[in-house]
Amino acid sequence: MRRAIGALIRKDLILQRRTPEAAPAMVLFSIGTFVLFHFALDEREVSGNLASGILWVTLLFAAVLGINRLFVAEREEGGFDGFLLAPVDRTSMLVAKATVLFLFLCAVEVFVLAAFAILLLGPSLQPALVVVLLLANAGIAVIGTLVAALAIQTRARDLLVPLLAIPLSVPLVIAAARACAPLLTEGGAGALEARWLAVLGLYDLVFGLLAYAIFDFLLEE
Amino acid sequence: MFGRGLKTLSLITVALIVGAFALVFFYAPNDADQGFIQKIFYLHVPLAIVALFGFVAGGIYGIRYLRSGDRLHDLRSYVAIHLSLILAVGALVTGSIWARGSWGVWWTWDEPTLVSFLIVFLLYACYQPLRFSIEDPERQARYAAVFAIVAGAFVPLNFTAVRMAESLVHPRVLSTTGGSMPGEMRLTFIVSLLGMACLFVTLWKYELASKHATFRLRSLKRKLANADDGFTPNPRRSAAPTL
Amino acid sequence: MRAIELADLGRAYGERVALAGVTLTVQEGETLAVFGANGAGKTTLLRILATLLRPHHGSAKVLGHELPREGWAVRGKIGFLGHDPLLYRDLTARENLQFHARLHGVRFERVDAVLDAVGMSARADDPVHTFSRGMLQRTAVARAVLHEPQLLLLDEPLAGLDPGAAALIDPLIGGGTRVVISHDPTFRGDLALGLRGGKVAFCERGATVDDVRALYA
Known part of the structure; x- marks a missing residue:
């Protein structure tokens, strides 16, 4: 299974390097959204709950863009069939795709957070944010892979991905936004609350195990 | 095969519902703070609880479908989720009316159950579009089962997260779980809940029987019409399962 | 058997x-x-x-x-060759075959061998989307026989091939x-x-x- 996961991740990274589609689009989309928030809210600087909310809504919507593209090459260029013909565990597709999405999100967030700090955020960024980002990324990666695999074989893929991903990530956004809010507060950062990290961890665990158990059924024909 | 016991069940349901309404109007006392409007509680909360159990049941039948490949389980899952979605709309509307009656607003973010319900409703509202956009019936059943399982697991997680987000900031306005309900209220509530649960099961069974009979009829018609001839597929796409 | x-x-x-x-x-x-x-x-x-x-x-x-x-x-x-070549268009022929070699646990020497056998060595490092119909088919055949399958399932294997290419492919897909x-x-x-x-x-x-x-x- 390690062999197959490695092959799939490698293939996706080469493809992404050669024809960068998803990741740059996600960064540009996020920056555009910050500009929109600036004008829509008429705020030069944001902090606290508002900053946290803007950041997470933007990141989630940017993630939806990436989720939409996740399986396009597999579907349109026969990747599913090629993979299914190989003597490998089918769950390796889930692990590989979730890892790729996770890496994408991390890479995108480096740029998005920098842009956020420059454009909108009042207080300076705290290193503790990384913990929240990593836990939330894991959750988005798992649920995003599931949603993308569900939607890719349907006629209404572009519609279904956001419609499914947004309600499913509500607990994730609640926990991530609440956890980040004290870190983004003006005048000395508040402490990271353990219970929100616990919710994020629980979410990752529940959907990770669930995806592991049922992903095979999405690949079969 | 789905018709067995349906008559008895229907009679029990009618009796329970009539009983529940009688209790609500003539037996249960008016709430000291909220007055008469509080009685919508006996409709709102059973609607919500039964809908949630229906969603979870849909997920369980989804698991059974994936394990067995038996299309009847897919049908059971579909009908359960379909009915629960209708009850969920009912719960949202009654919750909204209650909020208006008690607090003068149509919507309140302070009530985690109501907020969770909106989120769960938004998720399950995608169930039919998802089914409808998959043409191959086998794949439709399989994907719908995966959706039902994921969403079924999402329901409790979502309630936990929303409750943590809202209730720890604001004091709970009223306890809907009935920890401190007086005896008359509790009895009325339990009868209402039972009535709603029976109504759900009865409707579920009726719908299953009807769908099953329709499929049987169609397959027999097809056999008659195409005894020697080739086969003409059903031109209409459908979100409902086919057997 | x-x-x-x-x-x-x-x-x-x-x-x-x-x-x-x-x-x-x-x-x-x-x-x-x-x-x-x-x-x-x-x-x-x-x-x-x-x-x-x-x-x-x-x-x-x-x-x-x-x-x-x-x-x-x-x-x-089994080696499967359908209508679809099952190749990623933005990867080169060699990268595509190496991907399948990893999935099947085949050594990379074999990739060069099959590319040579279908006469695609010269274009092995070009992206697949630059290939003509016949070259695509030849690469697809290379993919299908990469892991030396015991059973070949072929859907019109010679479609889109000129007689020379067909003669090249024939020994790869014949015999078994x-x-x-x-x-x-x-x-x-x-x-x-x-x-x-x-x-x-x-x-x-x-x-x-x-x-x-x-x-x-």
């Missing part, structure tokens, strides 16, 4: 029956030629044998393993046990299966050119 054993095999898409009542046996080393008009169920049959589709009816045994239950044991022993879909009535297999509307029109060792032509009439 029997390479393929089908008994009353059937498959439906919803209510539409794509394939019904296929019963046949292919011995090891033999070629099964499949004929039929568009939509006759040829591709469905091939995909069932490749474990990409579940049979709905009857039983299918491939290389001694019951499908779909033991599909995992069959995968990796094969199922070949063809539209060429003069194509000879050890056993010929004719499909019409998902049903078996003929299944015999001595099918004539006229038998095949009658399918398309």
Whole structure:
């Protein structure tokens, strides 16, 4: 299974390097959204709950863009069939795709957070944010892979991905936004609350195990 | 095969519902703070609880479908989720009316159950579009089962997260779980809940029987019409399962 | 040994029956030629044998393993060449084959060997989307035979190839046990299966050119 996961991740990274589609689009989309928030809210600087909310809504919507593209090459260029013909565990597709999405999100967030700090955020960024980002990324990666695999074989893929991903990530956004809010507060950062990290961890665990158990059924024909 | 016991069940349901309404109007006392409007509680909360159990049941039948490949389980899952979605709309509307009656607003973010319900409703509202956009019936059943399982697991997680987000900031306005309900209220509530649960099961069974009979009829018609001839597929796409 | 054993095999898409009542046996080393008009169920049959589709009816045994239950044991022993080349368009031919080599646990030397065998060595490092139809087909053949499969499932393997390329490909896909879909009535297999509307029109060792032509009439 390690062999197959490695092959799939490698293939996706080469493809992404050669024809960068998803990741740059996600960064540009996020920056555009910050500009929109600036004008829509008429705020030069944001902090606290508002900053946290803007950041997470933007990141989630940017993630939806990436989720939409996740399986396009597999579907349109026969990747599913090629993979299914190989003597490998089918769950390796889930692990590989979730890892790729996770890496994408991390890479995108480096740029998005920098842009956020420059454009909108009042207080300076705290290193503790990384913990929240990593836990939330894991959750988005798992649920995003599931949603993308569900939607890719349907006629209404572009519609279904956001419609499914947004309600499913509500607990994730609640926990991530609440956890980040004290870190983004003006005048000395508040402490990271353990219970929100616990919710994020629980979410990752529940959907990770669930995806592991049922992903095979999405690949079969 | 789905018709067995349906008559008895229907009679029990009618009796329970009539009983529940009688209790609500003539037996249960008016709430000291909220007055008469509080009685919508006996409709709102059973609607919500039964809908949630229906969603979870849909997920369980989804698991059974994936394990067995038996299309009847897919049908059971579909009908359960379909009915629960209708009850969920009912719960949202009654919750909204209650909020208006008690607090003068149509919507309140302070009530985690109501907020969770909106989120769960938004998720399950995608169930039919998802089914409808998959043409191959086998794949439709399989994907719908995966959706039902994921969403079924999402329901409790979502309630936990929303409750943590809202209730720890604001004091709970009223306890809907009935920890401190007086005896008359509790009895009325339990009868209402039972009535709603029976109504759900009865409707579920009726719908299953009807769908099953329709499929049987169609397959027999097809056999008659195409005894020697080739086969003409059903031109209409459908979100409902086919057997 | 029997390479393929089908008994009353059937498959439906919803209510539409794509394939019904296929019963046949292919011995090891033999070629099964499949004929039929568009939509006759040829591709469905091939995909069932490749474990990409579940049979709905009857039983299918491939290389001694019951499908779909033991599909995992069959995968990796079959080479599948369908309509689709199953190549990523933005990867080079070599990267595509290396990807499949990793999935199948094949050494990279073999990648160079098959690329050479199909005459694609010179273009091996060009992205697949720059290839012509024939070059695509040759790369797809290289992919299908990369892991030295025991059974080849081929859908019109020579489509889009000029005679020179066809001659190059022929030794790679000849010899072993094969199922070949063809539209060429003069194509000879050890056993010929004719499909019409998902049903078996003929299944015999001595099918004539006229038998095949009658399918398309």
